[in-house]
Amino acid sequence: MNKDKKYSVEVRVWIEETEGAFLGIGKIWLLENIRKTGSITNAAKEMKMAYRQAWQLVEEMNQRAESPLVAKLLGGKGGGGAKLTEAGEKAIAVFYEVEKRIKEFAQRETQNLKF
């Protein structure tokens, strides 16, 4: 009698700060790519994202975190670069932990949805 379609709950998690959205999965991916490549430029390329956009995201994160998540090196050998700070590393870990807990709960609590 039922069409028996499958429905599932999806959840998007992000961190909010007084001025609005502060840290979601997109910025986390950017942080991870900065860690991997050592620069905003290469992280952006990796993600097929415009450098300008990536740079702005980093700027925003750094200003709104209590302490910067990304340390930028200006000029010098190789033109400079960027690396994660201790706070940046921690942010990635905390975000994934929070996200994991919430998503697991969401799956566990919502079986057999019907619409």
Added chain:
Amino acid sequence: MNKDKKYSVEVRVWIEETEGAFLGIGKIWLLENIRKTGSITNAAKEMKMAYRQAWQLVEEMNQRAESPLVAKLLGGKGGGGAKLTEAGEKAIAVFYEVEKRIKEFAQRETQNLKF
């Protein structure tokens, strides 16, 4: 020593179906406004949304639910209208229940975030 900014976790919940996103808070608001006004036209006005957009959302919901969430009356007294089906009423209730449980969990599990 800390700047003591306040951070909170935000969660967005939606229902996914085989072909992608099926039902989120936006469509739920639309359903509620259809219930309130008795037509897609007036629901759209209420939400300052284009009729075209509202109509498409209803169409999508109806096709992808196992049974339609909105019953449309074509022509006749007053030109017709739209009202929620039993399934539509149920969808609103189920969605809010699921959303509430997940959001409460998210708040409960994430105190004292630092970035």
Added chain:
DNA sequence: CTTCAGTATTCATTTTAAAACATACTGAAT
């Protein structure tokens, strides 16, 4: 058999966000 308000559908326009482009700045190394 005309009226009427809402549904159904197409097409042109506007708005918006993202990407692309361009250009200057930085500082270690040579």
Added chain:
DNA sequence: ATTCAGTATGTTTTAAAATGAATACTGAAG
């Protein structure tokens, strides 16, 4: 003092999405 690759920033293009305008369709009621 020139090179070099990445950071920093403004301006222009492009593309996507939402809106608005226009038109036909529907059927109960008078």
